[in-house]
Amino acid sequence: MTYQSLKGFPDILPDAAAGWRRLESVIHELARRFGYGEIRLPMLESTDLFARGVGEGTDIVGKEMYSFLDKSDPPESLTLRPELTASAARAFVQHSMAQAQPITKWYYIGPMFRYEQPQAGRFRQFHQFGLELYGSPNPEADAEVIIAGAELLRMLGLTNYKLRLNSIGTAEERAAYRTALLEYLTPLSGDLSQESVRRMEKNPLRVLDSKKAEDIRATADAPKILDVLQEESREHFERVKGLLAASGVEFTIDHRLVRGLDYYTRTAFEFQGLDLGAQDALGGGGRYDMLIEQVGGKSTPAVGFSFGMERLLIALQHAGLAGDMAPEEDVYVIGLDDASRAWAATATAEFRAAGLSAECDLLRRSMKAQMREANRRGARAVVIVGGDELAGRHAQVKDLASGDQKAIGFDDLLGELKGLLARPAAPHTVPAPVQPDRTEPISES
């Protein structure tokens, strides 16, 4: 009986982790440029927070949460966070951020949990990066967040995506639209897919979002939410579009874009990957002016987005930008006999303390095996010590790139290594000392 990680809970091994770290460093850099501070929030929150924050009617709350009762008396229902906007809003209220400063800008990176069937680009434990901007009701804030999303993709080198943009209005406007849409859809329900008929009762706007051909056909002439927006929302949306255009961010207006979470108002957007599978949303977000109040704070406008990190990684792979990280090491220390091995171990520790990446053999293997290992690890230099060297208090230092080797006294070793590492690797990396007896058929006269 062997154990296996849970379905949808993948391990990330060092080779893959390298890609994650690259992505994370781009994210931190983006956040630095845009002035967002990192928040690290708990994995667990009260189930009620998500129920109220994300929305009772959403699938996330309805069927995808990892919820359980804890050991307290009476037991409390807790939930592994399925997203972070609600938690961040909770933290914003709890720490009275609105009193401390007029604008708060936060970002987060971390695992989220949703009980779903795993498939391409979707896991039960997955990772999101998100921004939250609290305090501004103005279109400049919407634009800043969207531009940050576009900038992230630009920094990563991703171009194969499109930005879809829509406004879903205020709560009142959406309620009005909802009845208008229902009026249009009800006589057509015979033409709709079964799912959409079901959706009509729960959340009619989602019918627009359907991928099914019959639904798309049936809704072709449906009223558009943009047409029912009041002057203020319309103006807001126009300003957002203008600001994006001025920043050179390309987008397409998509009146079918409806976000699945209850807390969104007005601006909604999604960065859609073009060569991903069915799970093609790289990231998405929008404005959520009602959420802070909903989780018990003073009414505060906010905008944000979140990106799926697994999906960004998949997109990078598709674009050939994954780039495997070649193992790179400064120095490998080789000892030939017992005494030399002991020396190698302490020397390795010294080199490490001096800031070099150093490695030595832990298996008491032959010199040949140690050389092979050094090469495999991508070591720049190798330090070799045997009985003679130990007696003479010096070591052979070999530049693995050029093949040059010389004896260096123990006291000068560190300096020699640092000097060697500071020089660029010799351009002719593979000198191939074999086949010296090659005849020269060309240049002879």
Next chain:
RNA sequence: GCGGGUAUAGCUCAGUUGGUUAGAGCGCCUGAUUGUGGCUCAGGAGGUCGUGGGUUCAAGUCCCAUUACUCGCCCCA
């Protein structure tokens, strides 16, 4: 929750109409004269063929179940 596909060595995969000790490439280990890597060559280790039943003289191969993975539906990042 519902459908399709897949499951053989660490990895990627072959495995003929069921028939003897299950293969390849890569990777790993060891050698190719005394203490020197990459290339090449030669050896070697490693698999109860996902698991459990069944059919058969005989199952990696056929049937059933189950689990995992995978791709979709739903929904989302």
